[in-house]
Amino acid sequence: MKILITGGAGFIGSHVVRLFVNKYPHYQIYNLDKLTYAGNLKNLIDVEDKPNYSFIKADIVDETHIFEVFNEHKFDAVIHLAAESHVDRSITNPNEFIMTNVIGTANLLNASRHIWGDKMDGKLFYHISTDEVYGTLGDTGMFTETTPYDPHSPYSASKASSDHIVRAYHDTYGLPTIISNCSNNYGPNQFPEKLIPLFIHNIRNKKSLPVYGKGENVRDWLYVEDHARAIDVVFHSNKLGETYNIGGHNEWKNIDLINKLCDLVDDALGQPTGSSKELITFVKDRAGHDLRYAIDATKIKNELDWEPQETVETGFRKTVQWYLDNQEWLDDVTSGDYQGYYEQQYDKR
Ligand code: NAD
Ligand code: DAU
Numbered sequence: 001m002k003i004l005i006t007g008g009a010g011f012i013g014s015h016v017v018r019l020f021v022n023k024y025p026h027y028q029i030y031n032l033d034k035l036t037y038a039g040n041l042k043n044l045i046d047v048e049d050k051p052n053y054s055f056i057k058a059d060i061v062d063e064t065h066i067f068e069v070f071n072e073h074k075f076d077a078v079i080h081l082a083a084e085s086h087v088d089r090s091i092t093n094p095n096e097f098i099m100t101n102v103i104g105t106a107n108l109l110n111a112s113r114h115i116w117g118d119k120m121d122g123k124l125f126y127h128i129s130t131d132e133v134y135g136t137l138g139d140t141g142m143f144t145e146t147t148p149y150d151p152h153s154p155y156s157a158s159k160a161s162s163d164h165i166v167r168a169y170h171d172t173y174g175l176p177t178i179i180s181n182c183s184n185n186y187g188p189n190q191f192p193e194k195l196i197p198l199f200i201h202n203i204r205n206k207k208s209l210p211v212y213g214k215g216e217n218v219r220d221w222l223y224v225e226d227h228a229r230a231i232d233v234v235f236h237s238n239k240l241g242e243t244y245n246i247g248g249h250n251e252w253k254n255i256d257l258i259n260k261l262c263d264l265v266d267d268a269l270g271q272p273t274g275s276s277k278e279l280i281t282f283v284k285d286r287a288g289h290d291l292r293y294a295i296d297a298t299k300i301k302n303e304l305d306w307e308p309q310e311t312v313e314t315g316f317r318k319t320v321q322w323y324l325d326n327q328e329w330l331d332d333v334t335s336g337d338y339q340g341y342y343e344q345q346y347d348k349r
Helices: 011-023 063-073 086-092 096-114 154-172 195-204 223-236 254-269 275-279 299-306 312-325 327-335 338-345
Strands: 002-006 026-035 053-057 078-081 124-130 178-184 184-186 210-211 216-224 243-246 251-252 280-283
Touching: 002 011, 002 216, 002 243, 011 026, 011 223, 063 096, 078 096, 078 223, 086 096, 086 154, 096 154, 096 254, 124 154, 124 223, 154 178, 178 223, 184 223, 184 312, 195 254, 195 275, 195 312, 195 327, 210 254, 216 223, 216 254, 216 312, 223 243, 223 299, 251 254, 254 275, 254 312, 275 280, 312 327, 327 338
Parallel strands: 002 026, 002 078, 026 053, 078 124, 124 178, 178 243, 184 216, 210 280
Antiparallel strands: 216 251
C-alpha cells in the first residue's frame, strides 16, 4: 500500500510518519510537506533512510504540482495533516489559512478522485481535524461527533470548511473518507509558539510567561503519540464516512497547567519548586478566545477500542524532560537554522 501523509514534517505528522514507517515496513510512506516555518525534517532523522520512506517537497495549494505527484505515485490512501495550525497566526494572517486549509484540502480531494476514478475499493482519504470546529463549551458538557459546528477563529473556520468539503466529497462522489477531530496535543517536536513548548522554553531562558486574559480557558490535553496511535486505529477501521472524536479526558484550566509546568520545569532544572512562577505575566486576551474544549471520546473507545495510554503525570513529565534534553532542537527552531536542512540533506540527492 502506498500511503501519502501530508504535513509529515510538522509536530503531529512527524509522529504519525514515524509510527507508520516503523510499524508497517510493507507500506510505502510518502511524506509530502511544503516545509513552512512549522515543517522540520530534523524531526524525522531517525526514519529518513528507511527503504519504505520518501519525502516530497510540495505545496498542497499548487494544484498542478499536486496532480503531477498523484499521477506519478498513484497513492492508495491519504492521511491529510498539512495545515496552518496556530490560532494566533490565523488572526494576523487569515488568508494563508484559507489557502492551505481549504483550497489545499480541495486540491488533495480532487487529485484523489482523479487517480481513483470509480475504482475506490480499498482506497481512503483520511482527514485530520480539530475539536475547535465545534466552537466553545460553557462550564459543562462535552463535544460529541454530532455537536453542531460553530468555529470562531479563522483557523477553526478554515478547518471546519475543509471538514465540510471532505464530507461533501463522500456524500456526492462516494469518495472513501474518514474524519477525526482531536483535542490539544502536547509532546516532543511541537513548534515553540504553542503554549507548552513556548512556556518550557521561556522558563528555561527566564523570559516572561504571557498568559492570555485571566488564564481561565480550559483545554483537553492529549499526548501526541496517543493521537498517532488513534490515527493508526482509525486508518485501519474501514469505517468510511464516519467521524471520530479523539481526546485525552484531561481538562486543564490554563493557569493550573502553567503552574504545574513551572513546578515540573523547576524540579527538572534543580531550582526551587515554584520559583519560575514569578515569570507569569497576564496579557491582553486572544481575540475570540474559546473558553473551554472537552472531547467525549466514547465512540472511538466503544467502536475501535482506543484509549489514551499516557497519564498526565507521565506525559507532562516526559514532555518537559524532552524539551530540556533537546535544547539544540529548540535553539535550531527558534533561530531558524533548521530551515537549511532540506537543501543540505535532500538537494544533493
Ligand atoms: P504543525 O503546524 O506542527 O505542522 C503542519 C505541517 O504542515 C508542517 O510540516 C507544514 O510545513 C505543513 N504545511 C503547512 N502548509 C502546507 C502546504 N501549503 N502544503 C504542504 N504542507 C504544508 O501542525 P500540527 O500541530 O502537527 O497539526 C497537524 C494537523 O493536525 C493539522 O491539520 C491540525 O489542524 C490538526 N490538529 C492539531 C492539533 C494540535 O493540538 N496541534 C489538534 C487537533 C488537530
Ligand atoms: O484544540 C485543538 C487545537 O489546539 C489545534 O487544532 C490547534 O492546531 C492547536 O494550536 C491548539 O490550539 P490552541 O489555541 O488551544 O493552542 P495554544 O497552544 O495556542 O493555546 C493553548 C491555550 O493557551 C489557549 O487557551 C491560549 C493560551 N495561551 C497560548 C499561548 C501561545 C496563552 O495563554 N498564552 C500563550 O502565549
